[in-house]
Each structure stands twice: as structure tokens, then as C-alpha cells.
Amino acid sequence: QDRVEINFWHAMGGQLGERVDQFASDFNAMQDTYQVNSIYQGNYTETMTTAVAAFRAGEQPHIVQVFEVGTATMMSAADNGAIYPVHQLMEDAGIEFDEASYISGVISYYSDTEGNLLSLPFNSSTPVMWYNADMFEAAGVEVPTTWDEVVEASRALKANGVESPFGFGWQSWTMIENYSAWHNIPLGTMENGFAGVGTEFTFNNDAVVNHIQRIADMGEEGLFTYGGRRGDSRGMFVNGEVAMWINSSAYYGGFVNDITDFEFGQAMLPLDTDVADAPQNSIIGGATLWVLQGHEADEYQGAAEFLAFLSTAEQQADWAGSTGYVPITTAAADLMTEQGFFEENPGTDTAIEQLSLNEPTPASRGLRFGNFVQIRDVINEELEAVWSGDKTAREAMDAAVERGNDLLRRFEAANS
Ligand SMILES: O=P(O)(O)OC[C@H](O)CO
Numbered sequence: 390q391d392r393v394e395i396n397f398w399h400a401m402g403g404q405l406g407e408r409v410d411q412f413a414s415d416f417n418a419m420q421d422t423y424q425v426n427s428i429y430q431g432n433y434t435e436t437m438t439t440a441v442a443a444f445r446a447g448e449q450p451h452i453v454q455v456f457e458v459g460t461a462t463m464m465s466a467a468d469n470g471a472i473y474p475v476h477q478l479m480e481d482a483g484i485e486f487d488e489a490s491y492i493s494g495v496i497s498y499y500s501d502t503e504g505n506l507l508s509l510p511f512n513s514s515t516p517v518m519w520y521n522a523d524m525f526e527a528a529g530v531e532v533p534t535t536w537d538e539v540v541e542a543s544r545a546l547k548a549n550g551v552e553s554p555f556g557f558g559w560q561s562w563t564m565i566e567n568y569s570a571w572h573n574i575p576l577g578t579m580e581n582g583f584a585g586v587g588t589e590f591t592f593n594n595d596a597v598v599n600h601i602q603r604i605a606d607m608g609e610e611g612l613f614t615y616g617g618r619r620g621d622s623r624g625m626f627v628n629g630e631v632a633m634w635i636n637s638s639a640y641y642g643g644f645v646n647d648i649t650d651f652e653f654g655q656a657m658l659p660l661d662t663d664v665a666d667a668p669q670n671s672i673i674g675g676a677t678l679w680v681l682q683g684h685e686a687d688e689y690q691g692a693a694e695f696l697a698f699l700s701t702a703e704q705q706a707d708w709a710g711s712t713g714y715v716p717i718t719t720a721a722a723d724l725m726t727e728q729g730f731f732e733e734n735p736g737t738d739t740a741i742e743q744l745s746l747n748e749p750t751p752a753s754r755g756l757r758f759g760n761f762v763q764i765r766d767v768i769n770e771e772l773e774a775v776w777s778g779d780k781t782a783r784e785a786m787d788a789a790v791e792r793g794n795d796l797l798r799r800f801e802a803a804n805s
Pocket of ligand 1: 433
């Protein structure tokens, strides 16, 4: 008998992609009714764009992985009937699905206004500060906990021969979105867009502008080198050119494999003591799995069973432990603790500690801005103009807010 096929498009390259393919082959091996085809479609933006085009052509996959910034766009697709909401899918498939077992910051990000979960949380991360422990030891400095200390440590590392002490990736996510949440500053009005499409950006505030200017000044001083929009600068950290690198916790698994000639660690994001006395909480990144409409009932049954398989504590704990994504269910986190994972691998609890540091506020719960994929490109362009010395941080943030608001208004016009 032929198996029922389920197409699953994902955006995980390299080692992460191999692990995702493994989920599909394990699922295929444990039953003989369904066949999940795990297909890599490029980076997050490419996968989302390809899925939207495929939907228009009637060739959409059953399941697609979409990064967190695509959430508002996918929710509007849900309003238009293009999405099979996960809570509904599970109910129709007769699979018990306990939303309360997920950590709250993850569930609230992906639920609609009635509290219904629309997509399946799968790979949630948060930015942390990766550091080269050997370089710190050689320079005789402590790993910084504040931004003033980041600058001081960078100077000491530079004096000790480190080419470019500080760097980061996913700059809008790490340096603006998470910087803001960490200091409990909204990025925009209306609870960062959670309260409606009429939201406007406000991230051209003094705190963010001063922060971006501080990094630009570090660049002038030779303490920071810009290395690209996503994870492109990862090699600079792995090769020992950069001593501190702020980016996703999900680089952990790759670092364990690829960093063999120095000790690395992860620490909490630095605090800007001019702005707050203590950190609030960081926000998630990564992606969720969306189920698209237009397929047969038996295929959806298989899709639901595959999603349920991905959500088991065993699978989630293995995924989190091997990648650095956060264990998103309490059962998975408990299992990892029981297995001694956090104790044996110091620092691996940094992401979860940051996410659960305080009860999230409207400024730290996350963001839900329409057209945010395009808006991140605008922010990238404006930040690049700062790093190249063409604009001051003030000019660039004012321009990013103005251009971003224009894209928000277009989203509002199309969705109200
Ligand atoms: O590298 P990831 O999967 O943790 O994702 C980073 C950002 O959240 C993408 O928007």
C-alpha cells in the first residue's frame, strides 16, 4: 500500500538541516502509513517567499517553517483562510495537544487574540553573548555584563592582539529588537503590534540611538567589524578573529562541532546601565511550523501526527540539546535537567534563563508587525549606512522608523 505523502518545507541548512531531515526519517521509520518529505528551501526569507508563491500556484507544501518575523503576515494569511490553525488541526485529528505545556513566552507569540495557537512552536531561540574564553583569559579580563564593560573589555582584548573584539549577527533582532526588550523599551506603539495593525514604530528613541552610536564608535576605534545580516559573521568567531559575538543560542550545536582549538562560552546579554537598573527579559527568535490549506484529510492526519511526534519531550530535548534552541515545553526542559544536560554543559541554560527572567511586559513579550520581513531589510540598510560611516545613528534610526511606518501603513490598509 502506498504511503500518504506530506511535504515539509524548512529553512535549516547545514547541521541543523541534517537534524531536521532526521526527524522526518525517524517518523517515517516508526510507522508505515505516512511519508514526510523534508525539503530545504533556502534561508528563512527564501522559504517564506517560495511558500507564498507556491500557495498562489496551488503547489503549497502541507507544512512550512516560518521565522518569527513572518508571524503577522502568516496571521493575516490565516484570516484569509490560507492557514490550517494548529489548534484546529490537532482537534480535528483527535490528538490531545496541551498548550499549557509550552513556555508562556513562546505560546503567546504564536496565538491569535482569542488565545488559539496558530502555528507549532518548533525551534525557538534567543540571542546570547558567545565568547572566546581563551582570549579573555589571555587578556586578563572578565566576561562583561554591561555595555560599558563590553567597550572596556574590547579595548583590553584589542591591546592583547585580538583583531576585532566585538561582533554580532541578525542585527535588527540582536541590537534593536532584543536590546529594547532587555531594557523594557517598546519598539512600537500598541504593545509592539500585539494590540492591532494601527501600530507605529518608536525605536528612534534616545536609548536605541545611543546604543547604535556606541557600536558605530566602537567600529571607528577598531573594536567592532560588521560581518553581514544573518549568521554570516559566524566564521569570524569560529576562526578566532572576534572574541565576543552576540547572536542566536542556536549556534551552540555547530560550535560544539566546529570549535576545537579554544574554549567558548555563552553569557547573558549585556545591560545598558544608562537605561535600566536590571534586565527585563529577552525575546524569542527562530521559527514555527505553519500548516497550509488545500490538501486532503488523510494528509492532514499525517501532518498532525508528525507535529505531535516533533513535540514529544524526547524529541524536543534531543533537538534542544544538540542545537541550542530552547526546550519549549516544560517536559522537555525537565527531561534535559534529569539527564544532567545543563549541569554537564555550563552556560547552556543562558537562553532559557534570559527568556524567563521576569514576567514579560508589553515591551518584552515579542513583536507583531506586519511586513516585518521587508522592514528588517530597511533596518539592515539603515544600520549598514551607520557602520559604513554614511549616516549617524540618529539619522539612520529616524529614517528606519519613517520607512518602517510606511510599510506598516501599507499592511494596515491591506488588512483592516
Ligand atoms: O538563527 P535562529 O533560527 O535562532 O533565528 C534568528 C532570528 O530569530 C531570525 O529572525
